[in-house]
Amino acid sequence: MEDLAKTTRGNYEEYVNSGLTRLLKFMGLDKVEWEAEALTVKDINGDEYLDCLGGYGTFILGHKPPKVVEAVKEQLDLMPLSSKILLNQPLAQLAEELARITPGDLKYSFICNSGTEAVEGALKLARLVTGRSKIITTENSFHGKSYGALSVTGREVFRKPFEPLLSEVEFVPFGDINSLEEEIDYETAAVIIEPIQGEGGIILPPEDYLPQVRELCDKYETLLILDEIQTGLGRTGEMFACQHYEVTPDILTLAKALGGGVMPVGAVIASAELWEVFNQNPFLHTSTFGGNQLACRAALATLKEIQNRNLVSSTQKLGDYLLDNLKELAIKYSSVIQEVRGKGLMVGVEFKDESYGGVLISELVKEGVLAAYTLNQQRVVRLEPPLIVTKRQLDSVLRKFDKALSKVIELAS
Structure with a gap:
């Protein structure tokens, strides 16, 4: 086994990332x-x-987790991935369950493979529905590292090497409602916020912050996107962190825990009213692997375990x-x-x-x-x-x- 461990370290150094390998070794994490x-x-x-x-x-x-692994193994023997042309039963069942457990009138879901993909879908939906292009996000936030998600991630060290990114993205301090009020206007398509900043350092907002954000979004007919990729599915002591503050978003993003630690799964969930633009043209936003049967069965088993236990x-x-x-x-x-x-x-x-x-x-x-x-x-x-x-x-x-x-x-x- 020691030979295999040595080979793995060498392969990391030569073929994965030498800088990461050195850092892990320095910290005793190799x-x-x-x-x-x-x-x-x-x-x-x-x-x-x-x-x-x-x-x-x-x-x-x-x-x-045994129940999730069991569900995935069962599905593996039936059909691992979707043909993408016929109806996918686990996908339909998962979308129904997400509509049931999410707050407010959130109903339709697009199932993808990761959190950053979920954010990409949410940003596209917001711009498509509103016909506006301005996005407001927060400093110190983290929404992913693909192009659109990186554009709304509030740390310059990640954004700077890839600029120019998406235009018309504005940053305001997290938890500062006055700064948001100064920036938001009738040209704003969406405000995207984590209810609690995770990668920002586990930063909790003032208790009245999210309700005030919701009010401002309503005033300017701006969509509120809540990124619950890290905070969702019970992590904070509510099924969704926004429920601590009695706030319902227009669009909700999920990932991480949704696959039960067995399959990568992400989701964008929105109201029927917003989803009509996708209903009219189902091919505006698609994914080859998103919503595959293995991932959906894992997510269904995960949601069942969270509730049953x-x-x-x-x-x-x-x-x-x-x-x-x-x-x-x-x-x-x-x-x-x-x-x-x-x-x-x-x-x-x-x-x-x-x-x-x-x-x-x-x-x-x-x-x-x-x-x-x-x-x-x-x-x-x-x-x-x-x-x-x-x-x-x-x-x-x-x-x-x-x-x-x-x-x-x-x-x-």
Whole structure:
């Protein structure tokens, strides 16, 4: 096995990305993952890790959830991919289920393969319906790295190398309703916002922010796109994070957790009124692999598991427990920790310097816990364990977090 591990590292260096390989080696993360189940990931040497990163929110049911795997295996024997010319039963069933569980009058769905594809579809729909081209998004946001999604992603380091991107995209500070009010007008097709900024550092808006955004969008007949790719499907203690704020979008995007950690699945969901433009011309927005039977069966099984196991309710309780205990650690280690914040099992620990976070991640790996930075803010280490995590497992993570933080202090002094 050690020979295979060495070969894998060499192949990463030579054929995948040498810069990434060096970074992972520096942080002690150049382990070769081999198998996983529930919260446990095993590397090729048999060492075990508790996964508190969860594929950036993908493994909502843990790794290899039996019911989802069973559904995919069953479908594999029937028909893995769609002919794209006949009716696809799992696709139709998934669209019906998404209409049932999403807020307000959201009804029609386009099923794709990823979050960035979902954002692309949402932006196209908004411009098509309104006949307008201006899009307002927020600073520090993350919506993906394909062309349109990157254009509305609020971090210059990702956008700058690929400019010029989409025109008529304006950025305003997240959580600042006055800035949005100054920018929005009757030329604005859509405002796209994450209810909670994930890659931005687990940033929660003021409680009245999203309702006020909704009011402004209504005033200017502008569409509100809520990106629930990371926050949706129970992650924050509600089925959708917008429900904390009693706000319904015109267009909702989903991905990550929707495939249950087994298949890549994304979705754009909108009202029947908006969808009429796609009904009139079904070929304006299509995908060869999107909505395939394997992916749809995985998504259906995932949604069923979330509801049957009452994971939304339990996530709220477990999230409160994790957040309260991490805040106690923040007091204990106040010399290095700036703040702890989050909702449900989406929690960020912000350090006073990003170097502390790097040390913490490395020390956590040594303790058998997987965690990572938020992409736009490397001072913030996120904890997003699967929603099936137990209180006992959280206690184990907290003990190891405490031990790793003591090492951070030791190295910082």
